[in-house]
Amino acid sequence: MGFKVLSGNGAQAEAARLARVQVIAAYPITPQTTIVEALADMVASGELKAQYVKVESEHSALQVCLSAAALGARTYSATSSQGLLLMHELLHWASGQRTPMVLGVVNRAVAPPWNIGADHADTMSQRDTGWIQFYPESNQEVLDTVLTAYRLVEDPEIRLPAMVTEDAFYLSHTFEPVDVPDPKVVDTFLPPKDARAILRPGVVSRLGSFTGPDHYVDFRHQVAEAMDRVLPKLQEVESEYARRSGRDLGGPLVGYRTEDADAVLLTLGTISTTARGVVDELRSSGQKVGMAKLRVFRPFPVEAVRALARDVSRLGVLDRSFTFGSSGPAASEVRSALYGVPSPPSVTSFLAGIGGRDVGPKDLHRVFQALLSSRSTGPRWMDLETDGGVVVHG
Amino acid sequence: MAKLTIPREELMYSGHAACPGCGPALAMRFLLKGLGPRTVVSVPASCWSVIATPYPTTALGVGMLDNAIEATGASISGLRAAADALGLEDLNVVGFAGDGGTADIGLQSLSGMLERRTDALYVMYDNEAYMNTGVQRSSATPQGAWTTTTPVAGEARGKLEPKKDIMAIVLAHHPVYAATLNPSFPEDFVRKVERARGMRGPRFFHVYAACPPGWRYDSDQTIELGKLATYTGIFPLYEVENGQLRITRRMGQLKPVEDYLAAQGRFRHFSPEEVRQVKEQAEARWADLLAREKATSTPAPVREVPPAGAPAPRPSATT
Amino acid sequence: MLEIRFHGRGGQGAVVASELLAQAVFFDGKVAQSFPFFGVERRGAPVTAFTRIDDHPIELRSFIEHPDVVVVLDPGLLRDTPVTGGLKPGGLLLVNSPQAPGAFSLPQGGTLATVDATRIAVGRKVGTATMPVVNTAMLGALARVTGAFTEASLERAIVAFVPSHPEENRAAARDGAESVRMEPVAPSSRPSPPSEEAAPLPFPEGPVASLPSNILHTSSWRTLRPVIDRDRCTRCNFCWEFCPDDAFDFDAEGFPVVKLLYCKGCGICATECPPDAIQMVTEA
Ligand code: SF4
Ligand code: SF4
Numbered sequence: 001m002g003f004k005v006l007s008g009n010g011a012q013a014e015a016a017r018l019a020r021v022q023v024i025a026a027y028p029i030t031p032q033t034t035i036v037e038a039l040a041d042m043v044a045s046g047e048l049k050a051q052y053v054k055v056e057s058e059h060s061a062l063q064v065c066l067s068a069a070a071l072g073a074r075t076y077s078a079t080s081s082q083g084l085l086l087m088h089e090l091l092h093w094a095s096g097q098r099t100p101m102v103l104g105v106v107n108r109a110v111a112p113p114w115n116i117g118a119d120h121a122d123t124m125s126q127r128d129t130g131w132i133q134f135y136p137e138s139n140q141e142v143l144d145t146v147l148t149a150y151r152l153v154e155d156p157e158i159r160l161p162a163m164v165t166e167d168a169f170y171l172s173h174t175f176e177p178v179d180v181p182d183p184k185v186v187d188t189f190l191p192p193k194d195a196r197a198i199l200r201p202g203v204v205s206r207l208g209s210f211t212g213p214d215h216y217v218d219f220r221h222q223v224a225e226a227m228d229r230v231l232p233k234l235q236e237v238e239s240e241y242a243r244r245s246g247r248d249l250g251g252p253l254v255g256y257r258t259e260d261a262d263a264v265l266l267t268l269g270t271i272s273t274t275a276r277g278v279v280d281e282l283r284s285s286g287q288k289v290g291m292a293k294l295r296v297f298r299p300f301p302v303e304a305v306r307a308l309a310r311d312v313s314r315l316g317v318l319d320r321s322f323t324f325g326s327s328g329p330a331a332s333e334v335r336s337a338l339y340g341v342p343s344p345p346s347v348t349s350f351l352a353g354i355g356g357r358d359v360g361p362k363d364l365h366r367v368f369q370a371l372l373s374s375r376s377t378g379p380r381w382m383d384l385e386t387d388g389g390v391v392v393h394g
Numbered sequence: 395m396a397k398l399t400i401p402r403e404e405l406m407y408s409g410h411a412a413c414p415g416c417g418p419a420l421a422m423r424f425l426l427k428g429l430g431p432r433t434v435v436s437v438p439a440s441c442w443s444v445i446a447t448p449y450p451t452t453a454l455g456v457g458m459l460d461n462a463i464e465a466t467g468a469s470i471s472g473l474r475a476a477a478d479a480l481g482l483e484d485l486n487v488v489g490f491a492g493d494g495g496t497a498d499i500g501l502q503s504l505s506g507m508l509e510r511r512t513d514a515l516y517v518m519y520d521n522e523a524y525m526n527t528g529v530q531r532s533s534a535t536p537q538g539a540w541t542t543t544t545p546v547a548g549e550a551r552g553k554l555e556p557k558k559d560i561m562a563i564v565l566a567h568h569p570v571y572a573a574t575l576n577p578s579f580p581e582d583f584v585r586k587v588e589r590a591r592g593m594r595g596p597r598f599f600h601v602y603a604a605c606p607p608g609w610r611y612d613s614d615q616t617i618e619l620g621k622l623a624t625y626t627g628i629f630p631l632y633e634v635e636n637g638q639l640r641i642t643r644r645m646g647q648l649k650p651v652e653d654y655l656a657a658q659g660r661f662r663h664f665s666p667e668e669v670r671q672v673k674e675q676a677e678a679r680w681a682d683l684l685a686r687e688k689a690t691s692t693p694a695p696v697r698e699v700p701p702a703g704a705p706a707p708r709p710s711a712t713t
Numbered sequence: 714m715l716e717i718r719f720h721g722r723g724g725q726g727a728v729v730a731s732e733l734l735a736q737a738v739f740f741d742g743k744v745a746q747s748f749p750f751f752g753v754e755r756r757g758a759p760v761t762a763f764t765r766i767d768d769h770p771i772e773l774r775s776f777i778e779h780p781d782v783v784v785v786l787d788p789g790l791l792r793d794t795p796v797t798g799g800l801k802p803g804g805l806l807l808v809n810s811p812q813a814p815g816a817f818s819l820p821q822g823g824t825l826a827t828v829d830a831t832r833i834a835v836g837r838k839v840g841t842a843t844m845p846v847v848n849t850a851m852l853g854a855l856a857r858v859t860g861a862f863t864e865a866s867l868e869r870a871i872v873a874f875v876p877s878h879p880e881e882n883r884a885a886a887r888d889g890a891e892s893v894r895m896e897p898v899a900p901s902s903r904p905s906p907p908s909e910e911a912a913p914l915p916f917p918e919g920p921v922a923s924l925p926s927n928i929l930h931t932s933s934w935r936t937l938r939p940v941i942d943r944d945r946c947t948r949c950n951f952c953w954e955f956c957p958d959d960a961f962d963f964d965a966e967g968f969p970v971v972k973l974l975y976c977k978g979c980g981i982c983a984t985e986c987p988p989d990a991i992q993m994v995t996e997a
Contacts, residue, residue: 022476022479022480023475023476025468025471025472051475051479053471053475053510055468055471055506055510056509059462059464059465059503060465060467060468060471060506061468063468063472064468064469064471064472064475065472066461066469067436067459067461067468067471067476068472068473068479069476070473071477071482072480073475073476073479075472075476089462090465093461096920097920098919098920198919198921199457199458200457201432201433201434201456201457201482203457203923204452204454204455204457204924204925205452205457205458205921205922206446206457206458206459206460206922206923207458207459207919207920208443208458208459208460208920209446209448209449209450209452209460209920209921209922210448211449212448215448215449215450219919219920222918226918396947396948396949396950396967398950400954404959406959407925407927408927408931408960408972408974408975409926409927409928409929409930409931410926410958412958414935414958414979414980415957415977415980415981416957419957419958423959444758446926447926447929448922450922450923450924451922451926451928451929452922452925453926455925577955580954606979607844612841612842613981614980614981614983614984614993615984616955616979616981617955617981617984617985618984
């Protein structure tokens with residue numbers, strides 16, 4: 001099909017269209033809204049044959065998707081921030097009922113105070129809900145990830161829900177060229193959902209049920225085991241996608257110039273792109289640094305992080321949200337992944353870009369300098385250590 | 395065996411976990427008789443999520459989906475959307491929620507489902523309190539009734555506030571069909587189910603569902619109590635189709651409400667004054683119904699709701 | 714430390730019994746820990762409750778696997794629940810039953826005791842005929858046979874904490890203490906057959922239940938059973954129509970037949986039968 005100039009939100013909608021989703025439910029929230037507006041247009045024009053259910057809350061949006069998925073439909077919804085928090089209860093339902101689905105989340109700060117800037121507090125608060133989480137850095141990656149996510153979650157060995165995030169504004173409202181695959185290519189990669197619904201009309205079956213302590217743990221364990229199968233399955237799915245589309249998504253942790261690096265910075269989302277540029281600059285001035293993008297936060301790629309850490313003495317982890325009373329959420333995951341490995345690197349927790357604070361090359365230079373010069377474990381609130389960079393007041 | 399007046403086929407299995415004499419169990423039994431096997435029922439946290447028995451058994455001979463307590467309206471919107479997308483247009487999509495799950499925490503979702511004109515049937519089985527958690531008041535608990543959170547002791551006289559009028563709220567959404575049903579009148583019950591089954595668009599049932607432990611009466615009285623509820627005007631039976639109201643159980647004279655109240659422990663503390671209030675409310679309710687029936691007996695002028703008999707517009711733009 | 718495990722059904726008062734017992738023990742100047750476990754709050758659903766009694770603070774919070782005493786509030790449970798599981802050799806089994814202790818068995822040896830708590834509760838009008846609340850009668854019997862707490866403290870706890878009809882409950886407790894019968898039993902020489910291991914359930918991926926609930930039998934829920942007098946029956950089918958448990962079949966001649974595996978004894982059929990052809994009789 002070729003290149004189109006799309007926003008991140010446009011890429012989400014385009015991916016949903018290519019995936020031929022059958023049921024869409026959505027409720028408006030900035031900065032997600034343009035996704036569902038675009039889908040409404042596609043449905044209205046007949047470009048996309050789908051049931052579009054206009055709901056009265058995000059909670060209902062997710063329930064519509066849950067029930068539709070239970071009957072075998074491929075569903076899509078998208079939200080942000082408060083909307084995702086309202087969905088929290090139903091996020092647990094989706095993983096517990098094993099209803100595969102994909103949800104777009106435009107990462108936005110959580111109130112109060114109101115703020116619509118990029119921030120990962122919304123999705124990080126959902127770490128324990130049994131959802132797979134992707135943090136892409138470009139609109140191309142958003143589109144590719146949504147398509148691979150459908151294939152992944154509908155696999156009979158997985159059957160878990162997934163959220164594909166985008167940083168507010170840095171992706172959601174940023175227009176850039178995106179290579180949109182041919183629908184025929186997508187149709188082969190992502191055949192219609194196996195309508196082997198969990199809930200079959202006319203057949204005795206109850207999805208959800210209730211159990212005492214006798215069976216409950218078995219079902220929780222099943223979710224855990226399915227989660228354990230995600231990363232190997234993702235590798236299969238991504239390599240097939242690479243064969244068909246020519247684009248390799250790179251797995252859960254995508255390193256850049258990490259070979260022989262003294263210090264490596266782990267990033268999520270759009271900061272990764274800028275960090276890559278800063279690594280090039282630092283390398284050209286002789287500093288041995290690298291970076292790695294954490295694409296998948298759930299399940300956490302423990303093995304990949306360990307492999308990365310093997311030859312590195314300093315790891316920095318840059319989070320765009322904070323777990324109060326602890327550290328950056330990715331930083332604490334990295335630390336626990338490295339527990340017990342021989343001569344582990346130091347791990348420093350950096351926080352930057354909170355509530356939409358801009359993170360430019362200068363800021364990342366400061367991060368790398370801090371990482372190279374000190375073994376402090378942080379957390380360091382880099383947004384508060386600025387010397388008057390670009391701060392846009394909302 | 396005399397000719398049966400309701401279908402013989404049972405789609406609710408024995409062995410379920412309802413209390414002896416359970417009104418909601420009868421309601422489900424009659425509902426499924428009227429709907430038949432091509433049915434899927436969405437059930438929020440409520441007595442019925444337990445009555446349906448623990449994993450790996452189920453008490454329904456049709457598909458059943460558990461859903462979050464506040465989300466039954468949305469759940470049936472999702473089921474309908476999926477059924478239409480998957481070519482299962484003939485599937486009866488039903489939500490079956492308690493009064494708390496409907497009139498309290500689920501009201502937003504119910505309103506959403508009615509407003510977006512989901513082609514589905516929403517059933518509120520009204521046992522007039524949170525019974526699954528052990529008899530706490532809901533907005534559907536009658537005024538004055540004892541519950542564990544509206545005690546009767548000292549100055550406290552049970553629930554202070556009147557029962558929420560769910561039918562009025564529902565009718566304000568102009569559903570294609572709304573009716574009150576009572577398992578003490580099985581033929582009327584099943585007839586309404588069959589009638590609703592043949593329609594398209596949002597439909598709503600308010601089902602009287604007596605609860606022996608929660609209302610404090612002996613389990614053998616479930617049917618008698620239900621008859622009294624209707625005959626006293628406390629729970630009159632009627633249906634509203636596209637705005638036209640029709641009373642389906644006509645009474646020349648209302649029976650004394652005392653008979654109904656005295657049979658239940660939850661009202662046992664009522665003073666003559668409190669009984670008189672219930673009586674006045676029942677009479678006013680009945681008079682109002684008669685008046686509305688008369689007023690709507692000729693088709694109302696066309697308004698912004700779907701005309702009678704026409705299928706409701708679907709909530710989507712699939713063509 | 715004395716450990717007691719109660720088995721009952723929702724509505725019989727097992728939960729209140731464990732609370733009353735803790736109070737009574739407290740009045741005796743000892744330490745108690747009492748807690749119920751129930752999956753759901755439902756009249757008729759199985760309930761287990763645990764009580765520990767000691768002279769010292771109790772450094773343990775878990776279910777009781779090896780009780781010294783098992784109290785069975787609902788004899789129907791003996792049919793489908795391994796209530797004596799883990800009961801210590803020489804332990805005590807107290808059952809709510811009109812039968813003599815000898816009617817029950819205790820292969821590991823110990824003491825068998827029975828008390829007709831249902832009859833006492835009905836007689837003292839504690840609860841209703843369809844759902845008698847047997848807890849206080851059982852506690853009275855328990856006090857007498859174990860001596861773990863005094864009857865005086867039990868009565869004091871009942872008067873202080875039972876919200877409705879405390880005097881009737883106190884009388885029921887006293888009746889329970891007076892009428893309980895006990896019998897020592899030697900361990901049987903034949904080892905009891907190893908309990909049949911339940912075959913592991915085939916777990917599908919995800920919580921999908923697909924076995925019809927009629928494989929579960931609810932006969933033990935009832936205390937009364939309907940008996941149909943065919944001479945009076947007009948075959949009007951009202952009983953079938955109004956049964957919330959779908960517990961009726963029809964025989965070849967079209968007469969209603971109660972499916973006793975499922976009937977919960979609610980009494981609706983008897984009340985609704987126009988010619989009064991159905992009598993509710995007490996279960997043996
Ligand atoms: S209700 Fe009575 S008369 Fe009618 S069929 Fe049943 S037993 Fe016979
Ligand atoms: S007593 Fe109740 S449960 Fe038993 S057969 Fe009669 S109506 Fe059914």
